[in-house]
Amino acid sequence: MDDKVTTDLFDELLEEIEEDDDGEIIDWSNAAFTMDDVTIDVKQYGKDDSVVTKQKPSFALTDLPGPSDVVEEEYELKPEDAPEFVTKFEVPEAEVEPLEVIEAQQIELIQPTAEAPENVDIISASEVPDTNGVTSESVSEPEPEPEPEPEPEPEPEPEPEEPNLSDFTVDQLKAMASERGLSGYSKLKKSEIITLLGTEPEIKGEVETEVEIPPPPTDLPTPPTPPTLPSPPEVEEDQEPMPIPPPPVIPSIPQIPEPTETPNYWPWSQQEKWSDRKVAGQVKAAMEAARSRDIAQATVIIDEVGPHLGDRSKLIYPIGALLQRIGRGKAVDNLLTSSLSALPNDPNVATAKAKLRP
Numbered sequence: 001m002d003d004k005v006t007t008d009l010f011d012e013l014l015e016e017i018e019e020d021d022d023g024e025i026i027d028w029s030n031a032a033f034t035m036d037d038v039t040i041d042v043k044q045y046g047k048d049d050s051v052v053t054k055q056k057p058s059f060a061l062t063d064l065p066g067p068s069d070v071v072e073e074e075y076e077l078k079p080e081d082a083p084e085f086v087t088k089f090e091v092p093e094a095e096v097e098p099l100e101v102i103e104a105q106q107i108e109l110i111q112p113t114a115e116a117p118e119n120v121d122i123i124s125a126s127e128v129p130d131t132n133g134v135t136s137e138s139v140s141e142p143e144p145e146p147e148p149e150p151e152p153e154p155e156p157e158p159e160p161e162e163p164n165l166s167d168f169t170v171d172q173l174k175a176m177a178s179e180r181g182l183s184g185y186s187k188l189k190k191s192e193i194i195t196l197l198g199t200e201p202e203i204k205g206e207v208e209t210e211v212e213i214p215p216p217p218t219d220l221p222t223p224p225t226p227p228t229l230p231s232p233p234e235v236e237e238d239q240e241p242m243p244i245p246p247p248p249v250i251p252s253i254p255q256i257p258e259p260t261e262t263p264n265y266w267p268w269s270q271q272e273k274w275s276d277r278k279v280a281g282q283v284k285a286a287m288e289a290a291r292s293r294d295i296a297q298a299t300v301i302i303d304e305v306g307p308h309l310g311d312r313s314k315l316i317y318p319i320g321a322l323l324q325r326i327g328r329g330k331a332v333d334n335l336l337t338s339s340l341s342a343l344p345n346d347p348n349v350a351t352a353k354a355k356l357r358p
Helices: 003-024 170-179 190-209 276-291 295-308 313-325 329-342 347-356
Strands: none
Touching (some): 295 313
16 A cells, blocks of 8 residues: 555545544533633512512421420230230250258368477577578589499400311312312322311412513514604894784674664554554554544554554554544643654654644
8 A cells, every 4th residue: 555545545534533523522621711701691670579489488497396295105015915826935844953062161271381389599680591592401412413334345256166177077178179179189188188278278369469470572563763853944144034924804893783772652562563554454444433433443443553553653643633532632642742752853743743732
């Protein structure tokens, strides 16, 4: 949709809305009235003229009822006043238990714990020891706690005694030698087998400690000789030093401009920006709803398209007119103030200000 066609369509719809507003809606919020502006016509009458009223005038003091002299008589109930049907309440009969009589007992308030002495020695107050209620028994030293008896140390367990080899037979000794992996015991006597079994652990330990080290190999190839480094070239005394090469040129990286935030002057927080065709269609539908006096439908449409208007300053006037139509005059004032501060040189803002708030 072309911008010119859209603008002409908005102007046409707004003119029709303004024509309807001129004859119907009057803003009395800024008007002020005084008693000098009001003229009241009162019909004058003379002394001989009479005033006719619809009812007789009355006064509050005369309309109050006077004190009554009637004395109320006391009414006596008669048998005829009794109800015809009476529900009787029968109390169940129960045997009355006799109350137990409590015998009076004499209670002694003070019972002495010891007999009072017949002769009491009188002493002066200075001779009375100041124990502050602590007796000699309570001052006595506390008994020491009994020391715990030391626990008896556990007796070491007896080590298992090795069996006496002399108690075994020759066959049993040979079987033991076979289990230990010994050899050459078949032709030995009993005493020799016992000696062999006794010395076997020591021999085994010595064998484990002696580890044979294999001889070094002799058929290894000879290692290659390392390459000799070339000798540095001789520098003549009169030779000039080599110039230092210039540093490499690093290409300059272009600076990416930071994205500038679009100022939001709309009454709604902006979200994804819609296309021109979609926004124009929604605004047109809202204007047609406002023209047909369907304020509820116009409000729904304008609140739906409002968060997606973007930075379209040419829509400030149509949107402001719609907000004024649905009764959001304060939102129109805020829209014009925000747009003037954000876009002070925009002709669309100046046009909207001149038409909405001349």
